[in-house]
Amino acid sequence: MKPRHKKMLIVLVILAAVGAAVALVMNAFRSNLVFFYSPSQMIAKEAPVGKTFRLGGLVVQGSVKREGIKVQFEVTDTVQKVPVVYEGILPDLFKEGKGVVAQGKLENDVFVAKEVLAKHDENYMPPEAAEALKRAKQGGTLK
Secondary structure: OOHHHHHHHHHHHHHHHHHHHHHHHHHHHHHHOOOEEOHHHHHOOOOOOOOOEEEEEEEOOOOOEEEOOEEEEEEEOOOOEEEEEEEOOOOOOOOOOOEEEEEEEEEOOEEEEEEEEEOOOOOOOOHHHHHHHHHHHHOOOOO
């Protein structure tokens, strides 16, 4: 094998390795990507069924029901309400009427949360949740 062919072979092996590494990183990124949806988007069937996503909005007053560590509550964007079921310990800041983001899957028109995040102070709300609430109040289309 000529030195020129050896160099070409090394370059091709390096390019193949870099391509494989990029493909693995992109696949891992795609599988960990979690989108945000509002209750109105869920009711409009825009949210994926069977895939993990985030649901955000406000916890409906009087909707929290606890049975041990199993909790049922509703999340609203002031237009639509979605029932949520969560099994685990809720954050200390979780309260009715306050902002919440739950991560999980939609199963039979009920959102089954694997993680619940509450806002960390009285002035904070995730940008996606704030935008969804603003658009819902304006009666605009949610995207």
